[in-house]
Amino acid sequence: MGKLGHTGTPAPHDSAIKQVTGRADYTDDIPEPIGTLHAYLGCAEVARGRIEGMDLSGVLAAEGVVGVITHEDITGHNDISAVHADDEPVFPVSEVEFHGQPLCAVVATSRDLARRAAELAKIEITPLEPVLTTREALAAGGPDVTAPLKLERGDAAEGLKSAQHRLAGQMEIGGQDHMYLEGQIAFAMPGEDDDMVIHASTQHPTEAQMIAAQVLGVPANAVVVNVRRMGGGFGGKESQMNLFCCVAALAARKFGQAVKIRPDRDQDMTATGKRHDFSADYEVGFDGEGRITAVEAQLAARCGFAADLSGPVTDRALFHADNAYYYPNVRLTSRPMKTNTVSNTAFRGFGGPQGVIMAERMMEEIAYKLGKDPLDIRKANFYGVGERDVTPYHQTVEDNIIARVVEELEESSDYRARRDAIMAENAKGGILRRGIALTPVKFGISFTATWYNQAGCLLHVYKDGSIMLNHGGTEMGQGLNTKVAQVVAEAFGVDLELVKITKTTTEKVPNTSATAASSGSDLNGMAALDAAEQIKARLVAHAAEKWGDVCNDVQFADGKVLCGGEEFGWREFIAQAYADRVQLSAAGFYKTPKIHWDRAKGQGRPFYYFAYGAACSEVEIDTLTGECRVLRADILHDVGRSLNPAVDRGQVEGAFIQGMGWLTTEELWWDEAGRLRTHAPSTYKIPLASDKPREFNVRLAEWSENPERTIKRSKAVGEPPFMLGISVFEAISHAVASVADYKTCPRLDAPATPERILMAVERLKR
């Protein structure tokens, strides 16, 4: 028997066969008990206003309606804030704070009837003047929805003053909807006493459990939250499903029946948060070689009406406003602005991409100012090794490999020669222009909320030798369960098929962290290994006791257990251990070492390590319409020693395309009334198969291994490659710049839709 499916091998996703045959169950596929009711939200149609009264008589009289849920039905505390800010009611009592805010829920015998009845709610609202955009909020002087952060090192003001060159710039950075294919959903079943079982599509079962318990007014031990898999999460199900879990649970409690709530796509997109859009203002000083001497920047975000995760998101934007570059003198401030829009939330990268793209814009601007290749400016500013290696948050970069990653990609993508050829072709003055850019990424790994960096695992070996694995992470497609199962199979030296992966449930592993911040396999892989090692230690001790000291060296390999010259089959060995009364179950635990963070001082080591990567993209634009195609992309990405190269490659490719979408076709468009008008795939355009680069060369940096003692020396992969999509944006900028002979760095805001590209071209032509 070979080492089928251990770490380092491209084992297929554990659900792949079920998924391709339509047999993988999502929350909406769970059979409904007889009498299941369906809830649907009634939402506000103004961006801000005072609630004067609600007339739900029409709703209650409608066909199939069993009742309604309003704030008056909340038996516990009316707050679902992920950070306990007490600013995010399930349903508001007195004031509407964004267009589309849920105000009540209708419960009926079918989803269709609940949905139709919800339209009949008459809610009297006196409109108030809303604040809709970041710039408006800044002009009004705030308020911030949560405390801003400042990162400072050296003397930025002095550094700017004494710089040989300085420039100031602005960038508007668009938000992004998650567009997970499976929308939000929760399905609550009441039990005896106060018990409530909730099946939900959630990245954070413990939070759903805690918040549902808080809203119901029961202890956490009464609430169980389960999730087998999600149809995509991307951060959109880290805190946003709290609302749906609470509404389903409140209704299930009130009516004593199972209740499911599943908004339609429009409501999903208008009632739940998205990636924050940012307004960045920066000033940078540099020398004649383009080497930065000082940076001062403000990153302001449209946070929406409530804090949600905006604090840590805007913090992370600052943590990544350096990307891979050393700023000798720096002062970075965040402004998390309160606005009358949906409360923005986590999304892959968690503010990091917005910080990184600002850094990349600065590199471009410096390059155009000095008439140099932007790649040379980037290289001149990379963090050093053993020098120039301290970040704006005073963490020393100890694992820097960016120079090697970029050099290898520069060579393999043939960047220089292609850039020359492109510029020569553009010089002929055609309607179609090409552009190329090579951009790096360095991304800090760990939750900046230090206490989140812990994980648990429950591992059972049954007496027939089969293994059941349960950990606190959730599966949203990223292959976490596959990777963790590979770790366990390897630990016991058995075939991956012996390890069964089960749903994530708060009943088995308590107090889990969100599966977020790319941390899933780092944390849960280690917790699972801990559990496996505990069981193995008992097996070894048992062997030594049974067969004497010769058995102190026990090998678990190839589905066999080797012990003092004796060889046992795995099943036989386990059966014997059971018969000899060895405990074959363990709870594993892990917490990330070394990290600490003092937010008030803006200093510490928030990140255990960094992941690196680089991408080179070539685009073609039409200077008459602004249409754009990505012709080629080359990627080299660092995942340390890969736990599963196929899964990791999938993460890199998918993240790149998602990052490209964020910066090209995905545009969130609000009208003057504060209504989101791009609220479904008909109006909100994520990349399609035909948007994939015509040529797409993706490689993992196989030589890399994590210098820190992570699981098998691997690195986190969920978020870092998202920022590789920035190379597409800068390549577009390069193509645009050609119409004015590269003399000016085009002012280009994100997303670079055909309209923004054409307008940038027009500005340069004038």
Add this chain to the structure above:
Amino acid sequence: MAKERREIRFILNGSDVRLGEVAAQDTLLDFLRNARRLTGTKEGCAEGDCGACTVLVGRLVKGRLRYETVNACIRFLATLDGCHVVTIEHLRGADGGMHPVQQAMVEAHGSQCGFCTPGIVMSLYALWMQSAAPSDAEIETALQGNLCRCTGYEPIFKAARAAAELGDPAADPLEAERADVTGRLKAMADGARVTVSRGEDRAILPADVADLADVLAKHPEATIVAGATDVGLWVTKFLKPISPAVFVGHLSDLRQVDAKAARLRIGAGASYTDAEAALARAFPHLGPYWKRIAGWQVRNMGTVGGNIANGSPIGDTPPVLIALEAKLHLRSAEGTREIPLEDFFIDYGKQDLRAGEFVEAVEIPLAQEGVRHAAYKVSKRRDEDITAVAAGFALRVENGVIADARLVFGGMAAVPKRAAQAEAALKGQPFDAASFERAAQALAEDFQPLTDWRASAEYRRLVAANLLRRFWAEEGEGAKARLEGV
């Protein structure tokens, strides 16, 4: 009156289904998931844009069984009368195991979260049956109506290419069943008018075109539904009642596409797919344009007649058909009449359509020698997006002089509209850059477009003018002035 049947009959995977209690608004997706618990078919958007609900629908075309991908979310259940519905649960390989497409998807790591996967497998399956060794362009086209948010599509391309190595379409179980299914479907077709209802909500499937006229004479208030790619959303997104609905997609007479007497006639019930080959043959410039209308599933469902009849200012077909001097055939129990297509669009939401009247066909004159044509669509995303600006141009150039010009735009006004000033600026002028520059300037007097989420007024104006410049660059200078596939 034709004889009437009070139930629909169709085949779902292997089983015959007969349903009497069916509302006009009932969708296939809800039937599959809620009534039959066939939960492999997913709802991602309920508006025909994500493809997670893709299934195959087989129907008899001139006695031969043809399978096409459709979006179950906006396919009305009643319209499946006489069809074979194939869902992901029915897919299997010749040996009874996984289908080659499924096998290839597993091996290529083509699924991550897996929610879009059944829909993608169905689209790839339809592609595989058509073309076992597809080109990348064919794969892109097959996947135009399927969104995946996880993979970045790369492994799905690999799976599509690899599937050919894993099995032979000729050995596919659906091929083996073909004769049996054909026989069963033929036995179901009794030539009757079908009326089904639940409560007051009623759906009527007329027996033939003459019966359609009779039904509409009796129910002038009825909602006429062909492909349901627009009306489907009235139900799934706007909760609008459509009863009584008169479904016409099954009327083979309305689906005819044929060229005779120097005219290409497209029956109003012909889907975009039905019309594609004949149109692209007669007017090659429409080939690439046609592929940019919606996604594959929607092109299999949506009809040219519906695209015209719903009167949208951003429908993709009117600008290019008006440029081709298309005529519209309108029919009622009273008789038929023919009008120029451009006259059909009176104002936003208002068309020249009388009570009880329906669009029967659109006819395009074929003899257009010496005419230079172009069809352009500009949208935020290349594929499966709604138009910001669309244009159909037809210019007759004689001896270096522009003898006639038809410049028709969509997305620029409340209706698809000719640019009278720009046309005037071209007519009688030399076929040169200066003439097009003057026409581009004149466009400002033709249109006052709106700003919305698809594009600003400023962008629309600029792009419309630039499309005239593109036309000159391509036709006059032979320049490369378009991106690949645009």
